[in-house]
Amino acid sequence: MGLVAPGLLLYLVSALCHSGGALRLSQQTQPHVSCLPRMGQDELSTSKPDGTGDAYTNYVAQPGQEGPVVTKSDRLITNFNYTIRRECRKNKKKKLPVGVDLQHFPLSLSVIHLCLATADCQPCIRVCAKLYKAGRLQLRGIRIEFLQLSTNNHYSLRLCSETKAQNDDSWEIQYDCFPADAGHEVIVSLSTIPDYGVQVCRNHTVDEHETDPVFNYSFSLMKKTVSVSVLPGPSVTARLCYQQAFTCEQLGNQSYQQIDTSHSLSAVLSYEFLLPCLCLEVYYSKQDSSRKQVFPFSETEEAYNADLWRSSRFTDWSDEFKDQMKVDFSWPCSRLKPSVSLCWKENEHFDSACLDIANSSVVASGMTYFIDSVDVHPRMCFKFAYRNSSHVWCPNRRDWSVDVEVGVFQLVLQFKSYIPASFSATLCSKNGHDCNSTYLIHTVTKHSTSDTENIELILPFQALGSCVQVWRSDVLFSGKHIICPNYDHGRLGLLVLASLSATVFIIMLLLLLKRCITRIISAPPWRRTILLIYSPDSEEHNILIGAFADFLRVELCCDVILDLWDTGKVAQIGIIPWLYGKRELVERESGKVLLVWTKFSKVLFEQWLTMKLSCGSCHSDPHDLFSTAMACLQSDLKQGDRSKDYFLIYFEGLCEINDIPDSFHTIAKFKLLKDLPDLVCKLQNPAELSCWLKFVIKFFVRRIAQSERSKNLRRRVELSRVRQQSGTQWEEDAAELELISSDVSLIDQSTSSSL
Template sequence: MGLAAFPLLLLVQLGCRAAAAEPQIIVRERLTANFVRKDYNETRNILFERKHHGKLQPGLNPPTLSLSTVQLCPPSEECLPCIRAHITWEPVENVKMRGFGIRFLDMNSNRYYAFQIRKRRKTTIQKLWEVQYDCFRTETGHSVSVSLSTIPDYGFNVTQTYYIEEEDAGPEFTYLLFPEERTIQVSVPVGPDVKARLCYQQALVCEELRDHTYQLIHASQSQNATLHYEFLVPCLCIEVYYLQPDSRRRRLCPFQELPEAYGSDFWQSGQFYEVVPSHKDQMVTEFKSLCLVKPAASLCQKHDDITHSPCEDIPNSTALESESVYSIDNVDNNPWICFRFSCGNSSHVECPRTRDTAWSVTAEVQTLQLLLRFTSRIPASFSATTCTPSAHYCDSRSPVYTVRRRDESSPETFHLILPFPALGSCVQVWRSDVLYARKHLICPDFSNRRLGLVALGFLLGILVVISFLLLNYRSIQKIIRAAPLWRRTVLLIYSLDSEEYKFLICAFADFLRSTLGCEVILDLWDVGRVAQIGILPWLYSKRELVKIEKGKVLLLWTKGSRRMYDVWNRRDVHSHFWRDSQDLFSAAMACLHSDLKEEAAQKGRLGDYALVYFEGLCDKQDIPGPLQGIRKYCLLEDLHGLVNELRNTTQPLPCWIRAGAKFLVRRLIKSEKTTGLQVRVDRCRLQL
């Protein structure tokens, strides 16, 4: 049966005890301000060993002494009863009182303690002297003699004997829990009247419930009382005690092991507060629990904006807790990454309340490509890959493409080109420079008229391909037997002159891969590996791969490349071109310099290189002398020669390569705004 099916019943045998009025608890011995304590040693215990008192002063009233019991609870120690001494004295003119002498004698254990209480020097007390000393440790059931005298001795000797009462067992009681009514029924046996209440156990006290009072139980008439609670939580306690003064309270906290006490009431009783993080890649929140319970916290991610939608756990994302503040670093802050708090057998998801994000992405379907447009207010790296969607997951075996905004001076809007996704496939996009990031799923929209056009174009494409295969069967056989084009590996080396030039590099790389079938190696498509091992090891490993697979290293040259080459050649460390030690171009020049030395030693590695430049972005005089021995191609005029170089043949360009070149020209027209290059691109378009 569930918890609500029947009430819980428990007979109380033991409980926590306290005074009828909540006893005052202190954590250390102390004395009222303006007074200091001076302990006696064993040889100078003269205050209470004297046989003659001082002379009584006319008109001088003796000090008053009142004693009470408090609880002394030092840190990490068990609480003990002790005696508080409260002294008052009304000053009299021309009477220079300096303080008091006080003695404690535990008559059960014969333990003795005496000291002086003196007024601090240069302290003026004009009104009533009032001194409170906390406190003399003792035990229940002991009698303590307390004596008080004045300094100097004016003949007064105030003595009291104080008895620490034995702790009574307190009233026995049973309780019934009614979760549906949110009440607890307390029952006591026939006997003296008692009071009962509910409270929340805190560090040293049990706080009374809000808007709830004590319930009086007339045990001679009715032995029951109904107490209402707001939250069923682990620290909810029941207190029952007799009505006489100094009656000990019996306290029971029976819900600490109850699973239902860690349910929805536990989370509703606490408060969540947003905390400003110390840096942009940190998530911070604060949870103030009604009980002294600290839940564990980790990250999870949602896939939609629905309030009660599932939140998928992010592995190995435990948050650190300090004084109820939970924080975790290396997080892409967005409304879909949340904290999951866990305690007992329940959990609670707390998501950021702000809907603002530091970056966004949109997708635009273009001819044979997908353009991702990023907008970011912060320097960060972003990755994307095509995949096949399934519910909220996306199975991907495609390459991962990466783009990044390097610093605050970089443009806020930048692009990433992906191959055209197949119908029904989607693109996963995420921030890749942090450990914990949500993967956004973007599915291109082929609905309405576009879907019919794409389907029609697809069918026409199949017919064209079939016709081409039939007409060029023998030529295709020769190409396959000679050297399969799609096995050629190409490493692209460039100098990053501008964001527009980066777009051109990506378009050219996509042309080599999608149209010519080359295996293209580009650092922009392998940012994760570059960041992991460094640009120089990455470049040398790819250079060896090109050598093994008999591929090509293409140097894409511009006027900016010439300037960077001259700086590299002079090793001018003060130039702004040499600030980045991870610069691809500088590392490639070091690799090329090594190959030039090998060429001089007649080992012949320069045949693996080719230099490519776009007219309008570079002239022949921009190519330095040491690189004149490398085969050069001016695009798009020498595209035919470059393709034949990659294919190891002198045959005319096939029609599908011509078509791919036309698509490349269109991309250049769209991406480049330089006048000189634009004229050359338009002329090459007419030739193609």
């Protein structure tokens, strides 16, 4: 910035803008030039909605732009490479070439607000210029001069081109900006380097910046209108527009209205689409008035629904014969960025559901979205989503098709493809929208586009009614086509043959079932000699063991060996001879040893291990069944093949799988009564039990589960579980005394019958 004497300055202004060698266009007749777009700035507006005059805008200065330093290039936008110097090379005066008229070079001024971090916002003059055919003039640069008349503030900016301009080149310049004071007149002149003796001048008066108008508004979502009311005063302009990155795009005529406060203080504006970026601007109608903006629907949920997508445009840019989907997307709210992924439609109907494809992130380049290695198909779609709303766009392109024909116990797939591709297919069973497959996958490949013949794939099917899943297997993202052929069409003989075969098979199956059921009723295959081993937890636990033994004896017809039922023999010969004798009996009769395990069993087992390590083979209690059984079990586990004679039983709620020692890993374990069907199957020798008879066993197990003894056993287990959790003594619940007595009587009765 430089200061000169007022007299000399006025002389320079007069010489530049009123002499015959210069051109001074009036403010009304100056040609309009559009300012270049500034990327990264938050500008509210660049022109009035009716297109006349200039308006205030806000320009937020970036770091390094503090103060009116014209040598800062980050305030300058051009379409040519330049440097800022005091003088440019070849700055001599030249004669204007024939046919070139500098008098029509556009130069326009507009008022914006410069807001620095260290000061309040102030008016500022933006300069926009365009020079046509800069190459013919052999321009080396441009000089811009600024002068505020009242204060003699003067700025000069010289731009020197780094490269020589071509004949058809047009130079465009936007400078932000020359600081000015409100209420003062400024003059901006533009001249060329080299000097052709012609200068273009503009003068502009910066009006006093008044306060924003005070207004109220209301809206009707049903009528799609916004009502604006203002206070008495100067005339006010109200308009609706869609706020974009740099401008606010005006809607139709019904969205703009000038309020003459002498006749009315309100206006009703209408809009087409309810969008979150719909902006209401209210400002004084005079030139260079500041605009106040509000966004009525930015937090309204209805603004993020169907209108958001109805106002959008989709343009398919996918390359033909290329495994790529590409779409150009645009909508009025360009500052909002949707999330985009792939989805696969259940069918080609317009309103069918579209299932998301995992890990299908779509690459975005500006507002163009694309993804490679994808099966381009009308059912393979882009899903655009923003907040709680989404929209599906599908391409209108099909690169391949398949037809299915039903043969004799086979399906013939005919593929027609316009591109080289690999296709896979497998049989499946339809289950709702899914098709479950456990069959082999068959693949076929087309290697060249020159091959016009169809490729064929044959699938042998195992059952009538099977469907086929078909998909492209040479791309990362593809959907599975589910095709269910019509087996009835032209296949009457095949259906008759299949029906006869099914009838014969069903008759034979019923005969075999009859024999099996007769055999099971006469002698259940799971009937076995069972030795029952348990830990002496408590009196109620002994009653539970008695109920379980009675269940095995009555419901499963097993020969149960229980020390509680053979107390006389145990007292006569001792627990050790009795246990080993019964163990040998179980082995001779191919029976099983059932070990009932509880949390207390784990404690006794650890004590037994500790005692064994401390005193070797000594036995502390000759009447202890559990310790004797553990010694016998450890001996059998060391032999390996004898561990198959043991089953470990634990009741739900009384023991967990973690309570069972790791050394018992070779013993089969059953959780009752959940695993009762498995226990019944294991009690039968696998060599004698056919696989097709298992459903018969399940039927009888279901019947057994409804029996009275089964219900009694369940009550016993539940009562023991409650007692174990509460920690109360067995005799404290007086309401259960009658049940305890009945169970004790049951044990005594069973003992008497066994004796």
